[in-house]
Amino acid sequence: MIGAMIGRELRAGLVTPLLWILLSVxxxxxxxxxxxxxxxxxxxxxxxxxATLTQELMLNLFxxxxxxxxxxxxxxxxxxxxxxxxxxxxxxIDAAPIRLSQVVIGKFIGLLLLISxxxxxxxxxxxxxxxxxDLDFGQVATATLGLxxxxxxxxxxxxxxxxxxxxxxxxxxxxxxLLLLFSIIGxxxxxTATTLSLFGWLSWNEHLFWxxxxxxxxxxxxxxxxxxxxxxxxxxxxxxxxxxx
Amino acid sequence: METLLxxxxxxxxxxxxAALSExxxxxxxxxxxxxxxxxxxxxxxxxxxxxxxxxPTSGRIEILGIDLARHPLEAxxxxxxxxxxxxxxxxxxxxxxxxxxxxLHQIPxxxxxxxxxxxxxxxxxxxxxxRLIAKLSKGFRQRLGIAQAILHQPPLLxxxxxxxxxxxxxxxALRGLIRELARDCGVILSxxxxxxxxxxxxxxxxxHQGRIRFNDYLATAQPIYGWRxxxxxxxxxxxxxxxxxxxxxxxxxxxxxxxxxxDGVDSAELARQIIQAGFELHELVPERSDLERAFFDLLGVExxx
Numbered sequence: 001m002i003g004a005m006i007g008r009e010l011r012a013g014l015v016t017p018l019l020w021i022l023l024s025v026x027x028x029x030x031x032x033x034x035x036x037x038x039x040x041x042x043x044x045x046x047x048x049x050x051a052t053l054t055q056e057l058m059l060n061l062f063x064x065x066x067x068x069x070x071x072x073x074x075x076x077x078x079x080x081x082x083x084x085x086x087x088x089x090x091x092x093i094d095a096a097p098i099r100l101s102q103v104v105i106g107k108f109i110g111l112l113l114l115i116s117x118x119x120x121x122x123x124x125x126x127x128x129x130x131x132x133x134d135l136d137f138g139q140v141a142t143a144t145l146g147l148x149x150x151x152x153x154x155x156x157x158x159x160x161x162x163x164x165x166x167x168x169x170x171x172x173x174x175x176x177x178l179l180l181l182f183s184i185i186g187x188x189x190x191x192t193a194t195t196l197s198l199f200g201w202l203s204w205n206e207h208l209f210w211x212x213x214x215x216x217x218x219x220x221x222x223x224x225x226x227x228x229x230x231x232x233x234x235x236x237x238x239x240x241x242x243x244x245x
Numbered sequence: 246m247e248t249l250l251x252x253x254x255x256x257x258x259x260x261x262x263a264a265l266s267e268x269x270x271x272x273x274x275x276x277x278x279x280x281x282x283x284x285x286x287x288x289x290x291x292x293x294x295x296x297x298x299x300x301p302t303s304g305r306i307e308i309l310g311i312d313l314a315r316h317p318l319e320a321x322x323x324x325x326x327x328x329x330x331x332x333x334x335x336x337x338x339x340x341x342x343x344x345x346x347x348x349l350h351q352i353p354x355x356x357x358x359x360x361x362x363x364x365x366x367x368x369x370x371x372x373x374x375x376r377l378i379a380k381l382s383k384g385f386r387q388r389l390g391i392a393q394a395i396l397h398q399p400p401l402l403x404x405x406x407x408x409x410x411x412x413x414x415x416x417x418a419l420r421g422l423i424r425e426l427a428r429d430c431g432v433i434l435s436x437x438x439x440x441x442x443x444x445x446x447x448x449x450x451x452x453h454q455g456r457i458r459f460n461d462y463l464a465t466a467q468p469i470y471g472w473r474x475x476x477x478x479x480x481x482x483x484x485x486x487x488x489x490x491x492x493x494x495x496x497x498x499x500x501x502x503x504x505x506x507x508d509g510v511d512s513a514e515l516a517r518q519i520i521q522a523g524f525e526l527h528e529l530v531p532e533r534s535d536l537e538r539a540f541f542d543l544l545g546v547e548x549x550x
Binding site: 012015 | 331
């Protein structure tokens with residue numbers, strides 16, 4: 001059942017142009033940043049360099065790729081529930097002998113698979129330097145994992161926003177709102193005098209940062225898993241409530 | 246006969262507005278039930294409740310004896326549903342779409358190809374398997390919607406305005422299909438078209454303001470309620486009512502009348518009387534539409550010519 005849902009989402013994602021446009025635009029932007037990093041790095045003398053080439057690339061290239069993934073997830077997710085509510089095609093799933101939890105998981109995995117190529121883009125760019133520069137492949141792998149986990153969270157938020165309204169445009173903006181909130185919430189820490197780092201912990205970029213530095217910490221893994229599960233549970237709740245409204 | 250569906254005191258409110266109140270009915274195997282009502286009467290709400298897409302405020306729905314609220318998955322397995330707008334994915338091809346529907350309805354993999362071929366054949370889509378749904382015309386989309394509903398051969402079929410968007414030929418073909426399907430399953434269809442319901446249904450439930458006001462079998466030999474006449478220019482209603490055998494006449498338009506006859510007087514006698522009185526008889530048509538009368542009588546609206 002979940003397999004059927006995933007298959008349909010993949011098919012729909014691959015035959016419509018949105019994913020291909022996101023990949024092309026993403027690659028153009030990343031290539032530009034890639035060039036800039038290389039140029040800056042090669043322009044500096046050995047003693048002026050504060051970080052290795054891999055670290056420079058991780059922080060800049062993967063950092064930007066995370067922003068691209070953040071913008072892509074809501075766009076890819078809007079079609080999945082919101083668009084189906086609008087077109088009435090959700091009625092097919094709603095009247096079929098399938099659990100709503102299976103629907104949510106199927107759509108989520110479908111979205112995650114569709115957004116995975118976006119997460120692989122920076123690694124592909126970096127790997128072009130194999131043999132030319134001195135690369136830390138372990139760090140590239142860790143950064144890619146971190147980016148993929150961040151994309152997982154973005155997808156869950158995107159799916160949740162998509163379940164809220166039958167207007168895909170509105171769903172995208174709700175998702176952007178939530179994602180931006182999760183991006184800037186860490187800044188609140190500097191506004192308050194407290195030493196409690198809750199706000200810092202809530203923001204996703206703090207956790208991605210450690211992955212980009214090459215550290216896989218259990219607390220970061222837990223953060224992404226926890227919030228992904230939370231938003232998927234909220235989506236399920238929302239779909240159940242639709243039947244009662 | 247086996248009871249496929251039993252609905253007991255089903256109610257659904259949206260806020261303070263009661264869309265459906267205390268609806269109770271049942272459906273036997275081999276029966277076609279027509280749900281009739283004006284726009285906003287509660288037909289679609291009723292069908293959405295039956296398909297499990299809406300939860301009832303109160304009441305109970307049993308499909309083949311399985312409570313829909315307690316065992317939703319098991320109950321829905323016996324259900325085929327065509328919503329008001331066919332639930333299609335424009336980016337898929339017809340075959341891909343039907344294969345997805347087959348998997349949703351848990352048809353065993355080895356039977357999927359046969360089931361799809363059969364459903365396409367029944368709905369006249371044999372040559373459309375590779376066509377993109379986005380490119381299909383409205384009539385073909387409706388047919389595809391019906392194909393997905395009958396794909397898994399459900400014993401209970403729920404069709405929300407199935408003839409919407411079909412041309413007269415397709416409409417006739419669909420009526421044939423529904424009658425054929427009704428041989429081994431039960432069908433509920435909604436419509437606001439009286440002749441359509443009359444042509445295809447065994448039983449009719451008329452909904453008005455969320456309540457079932459009429460629920461009865463349609464007699465196959467429908468009684469004649471009156472006669473419609475079109476006479477020559479010299480006719481007047483007063484002259485017409487004076488004729489023997491006529492109990493009453495109503496003007497329906499210029500030189501058009503509706504007359505009621507005494508018991509035992511038939512159309513031949515009526516025609517003879519009219520000719521003898523010196524009128525020109527242009528048309529003489531029996532009025533059989535008992536459902537139409539029931540509909541308008543129930544809704545408290547007098548039929549207008």
